[in-house]
Amino acid sequence: MEFDASRARIDHAAAVVAGGVNSAFRLGIRPHPLVFASADGAILTDVDGNRLIDYFLGMGPMLLGHRPPAVVEAARAQLDRSILVAGQTELEYAAARLLVELVPSAELVRFSxxxxxxxxxxxxxARAATGRSAVVKFEGHYHGWFDNVLWSVAPDLAKAGPREAPVPLPGSGGQMPDPNISVLPWNDAGALRERLAAGDVAAVIMEPVMFNSAGILPVPGYLEAVREACDAAGTLLVFDEVITGFRVAPGGAQQRFGVVPDLTVLGKALANGFPVAAVVGLRRYMDLIADRQVLHGGTYNTQSVAMAATLATLTEIRDGAPYRRIDKVGARLMEGLLEEFAAAGVEARIVGYPAVFQVRFGAVRPSDFREAQRADNARYADFAAALLRHGVRVLPRGTWFVSAAHEDGHVDATLAAVRAVLAETRS
Ligand SMILES: Cc1ncc(COP(=O)(O)O)c(C=O)c1O
Structure with a gap:
């Protein structure tokens, strides 16, 4: 497949759009960022006319696939009623009720x-609840692009200091220094207990399954130990389930692992591609927002069309049918990939679940970001770039998202493409 029309559009657009793209994470994609004409089910069509089997899924949100009828119809119908009212609609209450039903820590909800x-x-x-300022995050975990959390997401290990006490490294030029952030190795309960003993930490925030910079599961007992350590120190535990929410299980990693955080951040699959996120949590903390001690605002919060899409998405999720499809197709894909790698003599591991997993080349079984850097990430990025030329779009960092629109035929075509790429690499 060729991507020349995309390249020409990006080059031309760079005269008016910085870098030709509107998010830093769309730069640096090989062979270059793509321009799309349409998306349907599991397929993207780009401006070169290529039809690509999509495992990016909008970086995770499209759990039901591109343009699922139930979501499209709900959003379309809402356009005839309202777009933005700077007030409440019944839609957001119904959506919030579904979140409370689905997500174990969700006693109260605020949409963003x-x-x-x-x-x-x-x-x-968390800061208001505890009267403390410090926040603990973990090396390699991503919690959005704002100054106070964009620390040590993909740090240069030559500058990152010792494993047990990483030096927080900023992720961007122009980022404010932050004396309140502490960075720790993940999956190390001892290091966390030691840090929390100082008694100054408001919140511990983590991806409960690490998917951003590597695919790593919590080691058995780790999440429980974190929960206990936070309780002992009077620190709030925040699960950032922006990726894991609705993918690792309908109620997120907290449902799968049975560890309930104080606060949870949701996004991505929550609205199947519409811009909706939420902070949810235990009533005693979320009440700080209700009684206006903590300000949470936003002109576009609960925009009507986005809420219609959220309600439609959550209704499908609660029904469970999407998971029955994804579990079958995603599991087949995971198994098929492992078989292809084994047949080609490529050492590879797959970590995760049918709806979101990570493929890694090399023999490492990492439990934290630093160990994961010993995998053959450069080779995997080459593999991902080659796969695109065979009509399969996967993230260069190894994450695969699977939707309810992926079918056996897509899996067959994907495995054939993988086979072809592995054969090319060998010859
Ligand atoms: C775990 C996690 N938290 C937070 C965010 C930020 O979400 P958004 O891109 O919607 O601002 C992301 C985005 O990829 C994420 O993966």
């Missing part, structure tokens, strides 16, 4: 527009 913003709301609540 992006995951980055909802993270800010959660941290503000």
């Amino acid at each position: 527009v992006s995951g980055s913003e909802a993270v800010q709301a959660a941290l503000r609540v």
